[in-house]
Amino acid sequence: MTNLTNLTDLTAKAAVDAIAAGDLDAAELFTAYREAAAAEDLNAYTWVADQTPDLSAAAALPLRGVPLAVKDLFCTQGVPSQAGSKILEGYRPPYDATVVAQLAAAGTSLLGKTNQDEFAMGSSNENSAYGPVKNPWDHTRVPGGSSGGSAAAVAAGLAPWALGTDTGGSIRQPAALCGIVGLKPTYGSVSRYGMIAFASSLDQAGPFARDVTDAALLYSHMHGRDPRDATSVGRPDADAIALPTGERLDGLRLGVPDDLTGEGVEPGVWTAFEAALETAKGLGATVERVALPHAGYGLNAYYVIAPAEASSNLARFDGVRYGARAEADDLITMYTKTRHDYMGTEVKRRILIGTYALSSGFYDAYYASAQKVRTLIARDFTTAFAGVDLIVTPTSPGVAFPLGAKTEDPLSMYLNDIFTIPISLAGIPALSLPCGLSEGLPVGLQLAGPAFSENRILEAAYALEQAFAFDNTPSAIGGAPS
Amino acid sequence: MIDRTQVLHVARLARLQLTDDEVERMSTELSSILDHIETISELDLSDVAPTAHVVASEGALRADAPRASLDHDVALAQAPDPADDGFRVPSPQA
Numbered sequence: 156m157t158n159l160t161n162l163t164d165l166t167a168k169a170a171v172d173a174i175a176a177g178d179l180d181a182a183e184l185f186t187a188y189r190e191a192a193a194a195e196d197l198n199a200y201t202w203v204a205d206q207t208p209d210l211s212a213a214a215a216l217p218l219r220g221v222p223l224a225v226k227d228l229f230c231t232q233g234v235p236s237q238a239g240s241k242i243l244e245g246y247r248p249p250y251d252a253t254v255v256a257q258l259a260a261a262g263t264s265l266l267g268k269t270n271q272d273e274f275a276m277g278s279s280n281e282n283s284a285y286g287p288v289k290n291p292w293d294h295t296r297v298p299g300g301s302s303g304g305s306a307a308a309v310a311a312g313l314a315p316w317a318l319g320t321d322t323g324g325s326i327r328q329p330a331a332l333c334g335i336v337g338l339k340p341t342y343g344s345v346s347r348y349g350m351i352a353f354a355s356s357l358d359q360a361g362p363f364a365r366d367v368t369d370a371a372l373l374y375s376h377m378h379g380r381d382p383r384d385a386t387s388v389g390r391p392d393a394d395a396i397a398l399p400t401g402e403r404l405d406g407l408r409l410g411v412p413d414d415l416t417g418e419g420v421e422p423g424v425w426t427a428f429e430a431a432l433e434t435a436k437g438l439g440a441t442v443e444r445v446a447l448p449h450a451g452y453g454l455n456a457y458y459v460i461a462p463a464e465a466s467s468n469l470a471r472f473d474g475v476r477y478g479a480r481a482e483a484d485d486l487i488t489m490y491t492k493t494r495h496d497y498m499g500t501e502v503k504r505r506i507l508i509g510t511y512a513l514s515s516g517f518y519d520a521y522y523a524s525a526q527k528v529r530t531l532i533a534r535d536f537t538t539a540f541a542g543v544d545l546i547v548t549p550t551s552p553g554v555a556f557p558l559g560a561k562t563e564d565p566l567s568m569y570l571n572d573i574f575t576i577p578i579s580l581a582g583i584p585a586l587s588l589p590c591g592l593s594e595g596l597p598v599g600l601q602l603a604g605p606a607f608s609e610n611r612i613l614e615a616a617y618a619l620e621q622a623f624a625f626d627n628t629p630s631a632i633g634g635a636p637s
Numbered sequence: 638m639i640d641r642t643q644v645l646h647v648a649r650l651a652r653l654q655l656t657d658d659e660v661e662r663m664s665t666e667l668s669s670i671l672d673h674i675e676t677i678s679e680l681d682l683s684d685v686a687p688t689a690h691v692v693a694s695e696g697a698l699r700a701d702a703p704r705a706s707l708d709h710d711v712a713l714a715q716a717p718d719p720a721d722d723g724f725r726v727p728s729p730q731a
Binding site for chain 2: 169203238247248249250297343344356382385386387393449452454455456458459464470473474475476477478479480483484485486487488489490491492494495498503504506507508510513514520521523524525526527528530531533566581582606
């Protein structure tokens with residue numbers, strides 16, 4: 156019914172508009188994506204819808220039945236939700252996560268569940284019990300993580316947009332490594348109910364999209380206070396999310412934190428970042444240095460707080476109420492063997508770190524101190540935002556790295572998130588926008604703002620996106636796609 | 638330095654069985670991660686209040702009114718070993 160050559164080339168917003176205008180059939184669009192997703196060779200999906208649902212009702216809703224890929228960390232009623240873990244193999248939740256239900260009510264249709272690092276612990280998607288995901292730009296490289304499947308699916312045209320979660324960078328870093336847009340919203344603006352918990356004081360759901368407009372559109376239907384998540388606050392009254400339109404940055408003050416951007420950044424990433432700053436100046440922005448004196452301790456604090464919260468959250472996986480169980484003659488051995496047999500190495504590592512940090516005699520030295528460092532980091536950002544509107548950094552210190560390159564060295568893997576973690580600890584929003592290439596691979600620009608400044612971030616990102624004119628079609632350099 | 642005994646102690650607290658190889662590996666890896674974390678001790682934190690949550694969630698309590706919860710059968714449907722309307726587990730005494 157349409158003369159479009161390839162339906163999966165449409166952005167989500169363009170698809171919404173075309174369906175609303177009667178130029179595109181929602182079911183036809185769903186079928187095109189379903190067939191593409193079922194035939195994919197990136198291992199981005201762990202489950203794909205096996206038929207096209209009746210979309211006549213959804214097509215009348217604001218998001219018009221446009222398909223949505225959902226990270227496997229979200230509970231989806233009756234649909235496998237395995238969180239990248241063998242311990243949840245075949246688990247079909249009896250309810251939907253609030254954000255999944257909200258988006259379905261707004262008219263998205265569930266296309267598939269995407270692969271991820273086990274329980275969202277990882278920066279490369281290599282910690283999945285269902286195998287690593289390949290980067291669409293180079294099949295020998297990682298897509299980033301932990302939401303690697305969602306990022307790869309959107310970048311490869313296997314989904315118009317996708318849901319991810321970000322605890323220390325799990326939306327922003329894979330968005331950067333796959334050349335797409337990813338938004339980590341302000342902590343508390345989106346419900347965490349039904350998101351399988353990793354670190355509850357940091358976890359936040361957000362959108363992956365091919366462009367800034369689509370990210371704004373999806374997020375505009377995600378936020379809101381949820382009575383089932385006591386930490387959710389929604390957004391301040393009347394502060395709805397608007398689709399961005401401005402193409403200038405006149406008067407916008409950007410801050411570059413010297414304390415964070417000193418060492419460890421690949422030269423090609425730094426070059427792309429500096430070029431992005433020049434582009435911003437050309438659009439009327441000013442760029443100045445800002446101090447974040449404690450941000451450099453973010454990684455240290457994070458690797459106490461996140462594992463501590465994880466060690467508590469993951470206690471629920473004990474072989475009793477759901478998930479896998481190892482057979483044993485007594486109860487304690489059943490618990491310990493189940494957790495040994497069905498959890499991966501990184502998950503065990505973090506459970507042990509977290510348990511150690513919370514254990515008698517070590518609590519003050521680790522957990523209590525880390526929470527104080529968190530206070531200092533949040534204060535640094537508040538002070539910095541008195542002088543600038545947004546803080547900008549590269550999203551990740553490097554481009555997508557080869558599969559297997561960092562799996563033997565946990566610390567080098569953790570360093571991937573050095574620019575994203577301080578922002579998570581402060582609970583503030585940040586977006587990753589593709590700003591160029593280094594060695595033929597995408598580089599992400601991270602824009603962070605004060606709590607609830609998503610509109611400001613999206614406006615700035617939109618203006619930069621027009622100026623960068625980044626071609627987000629994966630060029631498939633090494634290990635070319637079929 | 639986290640030695641074997643400490644790894645085994647923490648693993649017991651976490652209800653996590655480890656093979657001998659895993660104990661070795663975790664001892665080395667946890668030591669290097671904890672060494673890295675310990676640079677926090679460079680900071681003077683004596684007058685700093687801790688932050689547990691960045692969002693102040695006031696009035697998050699719901700009304701104390703009865704409401705529907707998951708149906709019994711639905712709640713048991715994913716259990717590895719449901720029996721007699723409950724979750725069956727091996728005896729703690731065996």
